[in-house]
Amino acid sequence: MSLIDTLSQADGLSRAVTLLLLCMSVASWVIILYKSWLLQSAVKDLAVCKGLFWQATDWSQAHAQWLQADRHAMFVPLLQAISLVPSNGLASQPMLQDQLTRSLREALQAVRTRLQWGQDVLATVGATAPFVGLLGTVWGIFHALTNLSVAGQYTLDKVAQPVGEALVMTAAGLAVAIPAVIAYNLMGRRLARIDAELEGLAYDLRALAPSVTVKLG
Numbered sequence: 744m745s746l747i748d749t750l751s752q753a754d755g756l757s758r759a760v761t762l763l764l765l766c767m768s769v770a771s772w773v774i775i776l777y778k779s780w781l782l783q784s785a786v787k788d789l790a791v792c793k794g795l796f797w798q799a800t801d802w803s804q805a806h807a808q809w810l811q812a813d814r815h816a817m818f819v820p821l822l823q824a825i826s827l828v829p830s831n832g833l834a835s836q837p838m839l840q841d842q843l844t845r846s847l848r849e850a851l852q853a854v855r856t857r858l859q860w861g862q863d864v865l866a867t868v869g870a871t872a873p874f875v876g877l878l879g880t881v882w883g884i885f886h887a888l889t890n891l892s893v894a895g896q897y898t899l900d901k902v903a904q905p906v907g908e909a910l911v912m913t914a915a916g917l918a919v920a921i922p923a924v925i926a927y928n929l930m931g932r933r934l935a936r937i938d939a940e941l942e943g944l945a946y947d948l949r950a951l952a953p954s955v956t957v958k959l960g
Contacts, residue, residue, distance in 0.1 A: 760879035820850035876916015883909025
């Protein structure tokens with residue numbers, strides 16, 4: 744019996760479980776493909792931005808090269824955090840340090856939020872998809888045995904087919920969950936490495952920012 748025939752004979756709950764697993768699978772794979780591209784681009788752009796920034800002869804050149812290298816504008820908030828803080832002379836330096844720290848913290852959080860997009864969806868799919876599949880299996884077995892009891896047929900071949908078809912839902916739940924869990928763990932490790940580099944870059948920018956803002960003031 745084909746999948747279409749099985750779904751055509753299934754009740755509303757079984758169809759809902761199947762549709763939910765399908766939506767989970769599509770959503771997780773879209774996120775996996777998009778985030779793989781996003782993180783790969785982020786690693787490359789961050790390395791280029793750091794190299795060009797420290798090779799620049801002045802702030803204007805560093806600013807221009809950063810904007811050119813950051814193709815997807817993922818790290819621009821860090822650049823804006825130090826260029827938008829005004830400097831009012833030496834007397835304002837203690838307050839300036841607090842403003843820089845707060846601005847860089849907010850900018851760093853904005854970058855992290857963009858890079859971590861979709862992680863919660865992958866975690867949710869990985870944690871819930873097996874149980875959704877198990878629900879489909881339990882309900883499918885119950886539905887199949889109920890139909891057999893009504894028909895009064897209890898032979899092994901009559902029981903094995905509907906039960907086997909119901910067990911497919913558990914396998915489908917695992918098939919949806921496993922890629923999501925693997926992707927979540929692998930991307931989490933890559934995000935941790937990127938986050939460590941961003942922390943170091945933010946620290947360097949904070950150390951450099953007072954001299955930069957004085958020049959711009």
